[in-house]
Amino acid sequence: MTEATTATSVRRLNDQISVIDIKGEITAASESTLMDAFNEASGDATKAVILNFGGLDYMNSSGIGLLVTLLVRAQRQHQELLAYGLNEHYRQIFELTRLDEAIGIHDTEDSATAAAGR
Amino acid sequence: MSVDKESPSGGSTRRDDEAWAKPTPALEVTILPEGAINRNVAGRRVTGPIQGFGRMWQKTYRVRMSGVDIDPTEVIKTWKEHFPEFWPEGNRFYGPLTGIAPGEVAVLNLSMPGRLKLSTGVMVMYADDESFTFMTPEGHMFAGWITFSAFKEGRSTVAQAQVLIRASDPLYELGLALGGHEVEDRFWQTTLTTLAARFGVEDPAPETRYLLVDRKRQWRMAKNVWHNAGVRSGFYMMGMPARWASKRLKRKSPPYTSEGSSQNSDL
Numbered sequence: 356m357t358e359a360t361t362a363t364s365v366r367r368l369n370d371q372i373s374v375i376d377i378k379g380e381i382t383a384a385s386e387s388t389l390m391d392a393f394n395e396a397s398g399d400a401t402k403a404v405i406l407n408f409g410g411l412d413y414m415n416s417s418g419i420g421l422l423v424t425l426l427v428r429a430q431r432q433h434q435e436l437l438a439y440g441l442n443e444h445y446r447q448i449f450e451l452t453r454l455d456e457a458i459g460i461h462d463t464e465d466s467a468t469a470a471a472g473r
Numbered sequence: 474m475s476v477d478k479e480s481p482s483g484g485s486t487r488r489d490d491e492a493w494a495k496p497t498p499a500l501e502v503t504i505l506p507e508g509a510i511n512r513n514v515a516g517r518r519v520t521g522p523i524q525g526f527g528r529m530w531q532k533t534y535r536v537r538m539s540g541v542d543i544d545p546t547e548v549i550k551t552w553k554e555h556f557p558e559f560w561p562e563g564n565r566f567y568g569p570l571t572g573i574a575p576g577e578v579a580v581l582n583l584s585m586p587g588r589l590k591l592s593t594g595v596m597v598m599y600a601d602d603e604s605f606t607f608m609t610p611e612g613h614m615f616a617g618w619i620t621f622s623a624f625k626e627g628r629s630t631v632a633q634a635q636v637l638i639r640a641s642d643p644l645y646e647l648g649l650a651l652g653g654h655e656v657e658d659r660f661w662q663t664t665l666t667t668l669a670a671r672f673g674v675e676d677p678a679p680e681t682r683y684l685l686v687d688r689k690r691q692w693r694m695a696k697n698v699w700h701n702a703g704v705r706s707g708f709y710m711m712g713m714p715a716r717w718a719s720k721r722l723k724r725k726s727p728p729y730t731s732e733g734s735s736q737n738s739d740l
Contacts, residue, residue, distance in 0.1 A: 380487070413487045416599035416606035416620050420531075420637050423522050427529065427687045444489075450496040451598065452608070452618075457523045 361385035362410075363392035371402040372471050374464065378410030381418030393425055401434055403471035407464065409440030419452050426457055435459070439467045492601040494576035500596060500610055502578055509567045511580050512709055513702040514594035517610035522686075525616030525639025526694040527646035529687035532638075532658070536665040536679040538630040541672050545623035545630050546602045552621055552632070552668060553605060559671070561663040575600050579607075585703065589710060593702040595619075609638075612700035614645045614653070632668055634661045639691070642698035646690065 360379040367373045373396035381389070396404045406422075429436040439461040441449065449455040461467035502515045522529050538548070552559070553573040557566035563584035569577045575597055583591045593614070595607035604622035609615055617638030624631055636657075640646035645653070662679040669677035698704075 413489050415489060415492065415601065415604065416618065417604070417622075417635075420618065420620070420635075423529075423637060424531075424686060426523070431687075444493075447496050448493055451494055451519075452521050453519070453523055454521065 361388045365392055365395040370400040374405045376407045380413040382415050383417035403435040405467045406438045407440045437467045439464055492599055494598050500578050505567050510582050510592040512592035513612045513705055514580055519596050519608045520616040522617045522637050522639050526642045526691055527640030529639045531684040531686050532636045533682040534634045534661040536632050536669045536677050538674050541674050543630050543672050548623035548632050559664045559667045573597050573605055591703050591706045612702035616641045643695050
């Protein structure tokens with residue numbers, strides 16, 4: 356399969372909220388990188404994981420499938436999944452795939468964090 | 474705390490702008506050949522695994538193009554251009570004349586038990602040189618995405634169909650439990666075998682892998698049964714004799730104007 360370039364970094368804002376900063380591509384080849392980041396972001400007390408797509412350059416349909424898998428994992432752990440930093444193109448993809456019905460989309464990290472705290 | 478992780482290096486120069494369909498509130502069907510049953514597609518919303526009812530499955534069907542030197546992009550090009558030809562007999566895929574391109578809608582007439590023809594459709598959600606993905610409309614047996622791809626694995630090219638789906642409603646979920654999974658498996662295994670044979674592969678041996686992504690059923694989505702294309706196609710087929718008889722009667726009896734004169738019946 357085509358190799359993807361995905362870089363992630365995990366920030367814990369507090370015990371309950373973590374942010375995963377995503378840079379590069381999301382394709383089938385990103386699976387282990389994304390899942391490792393999610394494991395890193397999820398603690399026992401974590402209530403919300405926020406995905407920062409500000410550095411996203413490319414995503415194909417396998418990549419959007421990975422986000423569904425991530426969502427299922429979050430739901431299984433009773434965690435909320437939120438997102439911010441999506442440009443207009445990727446917002447449209449979330450709308451097309453109706454992922455925006457399950458992942459809260461926000462303009463900024465502050466608004467995603469505020470929503471996560473509610 | 475911050476942890477950096479990265480998959481294999483090499484900056485991204487790829488673009489996906491043209492590969493994705495645009496969001497659409499409802500599907501539209503363009504011209505169809507005569508004989509195609511166009512039900513349960515136009516006006517429907519598209520769905521994904523989030524909107525389905527049943528357990529979420531990821532099923533992967535693969536065939537290795539052993540002994541054949543073929544580029545993955547060539548496989549995808551042929552697959553896109555001749556998609557309906559690889560389907561099992563008795564099932565029809567009425568794609569747009571423009572071919573498989575993002576946003577295009579195809580009508581499907583699928584053979585079901587009891588000589589029922591299930592009419593539903595798909596929309597092309599994503600298409601590039603290496604893969605293409607369909608998403609399903611409301612009423613389709615599955616809520617989800619089907620991705621067709623080809624890639625190099627070792628020296629061989631592998632063609633793959635991967636579904637990420639939930640049964641759309643409780644009736645379909647029951648159908649899957651009563652043998653529907655096996656029917657679907659045979660469908661895609663046959664498709665891949667035919668595809669591989671097209672490229673000259675001798676005795677293609679498709680593999681199937683299952684992954685239960687989510688064992689939970691989404692009971693709030695049980696209402697999807699309202700759109701069930703199987704039930705609606707069944708009612709439509711039951712009404713066919715009546716519609717046929719009604720057409721015949723209209724053709725035979727000459728319509729009269731209020732003055733009682735006969736008119737052309739091509740009204």
